[in-house]
Amino acid sequence: MDYKSLAIKIIDLRNADLKLRSKLINEGKLGEGYTKEMEKLHNLNAKLLNDIIETAGYPTVDKVGKEASEAAWFVIQHSIAQPAFMKKCAELLKKAVLENKAEATNLAYLTDRIAVFEGKKQLYGTQFDWDKTGKLSPNEIDDLAKVNQRRKSLGLNTLEEQTLIIRKRAENESQFPPTNLKQREQEINEWRKLVGWIK
Structure with a gap:
């Protein structure tokens, strides 16, 4: 498994989210509720991260490094229109924390x-x-x-x-x-x- 390239993909998902957030802050739209643009990006990020998790398991620090593991959590935290995905990740994260890998x-x-x-x-x-x-x-x-x-x-x-x-x-x-x-x-x-x- 090429964890290095997976780490880069996960960090890219987080960066796309941060870029959109900055744009909404600059436009004064961040406090205006959950914009369609943001929901669309969060849903896409959730799907892409879920594909990674299905293939490689939860992105723990030992697999993808600290930055990518943190980035994965960030994406999960923002996947608010995907309850099943968030709950599944919470279980995986709980296991990773118990193993000192997150x-x-x-x-x-x-x-x-x-x-x-x-x-x-x-x-x-x-x-x-x-x-x-x-x-x-x-x-x-x-x-x-x-x-x-x-x-x-x-x-x-x-x-x-x-x-x-x-x-x-x-x-x-x-x-x-x-x-x-x-x-x-x-x-x-x-x-x-x-x-x-x-x-």
Whole structure:
């Protein structure tokens, strides 16, 4: 198996995503919900990465190196219209983490992202959204003290510190809360049903 060329392909998928994200930031469109352009790219990236995983297994650090393994996680994290693919990757990533072949923090982020889309509480507080006051806040968590304990065990900062960082980044990227939060919530729930996160 030519893992070197697979690593390059995986890094290219991530770079295409980052390039589109920069374009949307420059156009002031990043905070405007999930654009069709972005969804199309994320779905394509998910398909291409899934093909790689089917052939070569999960892209662990020992196979493709740290950068490509991180890039694979990045692509998976953004495959939000592909619940089955994300859940499959979470299982593979869990196994890789247990074998010390992937980052535990990546598993925490992926676990939380899946939980949020399924309407469950986060364990690590890694996922944020606009709250009713128009500020970016963590999606629902199970217990702040436990969340901070879990974060600490992974070498992450506290949820309070992370919240300040996330809000500052959104400000720097000119992201603003949606004008109609209720309508946005309704649209997200319809989309979650459509792609199969909820029934």
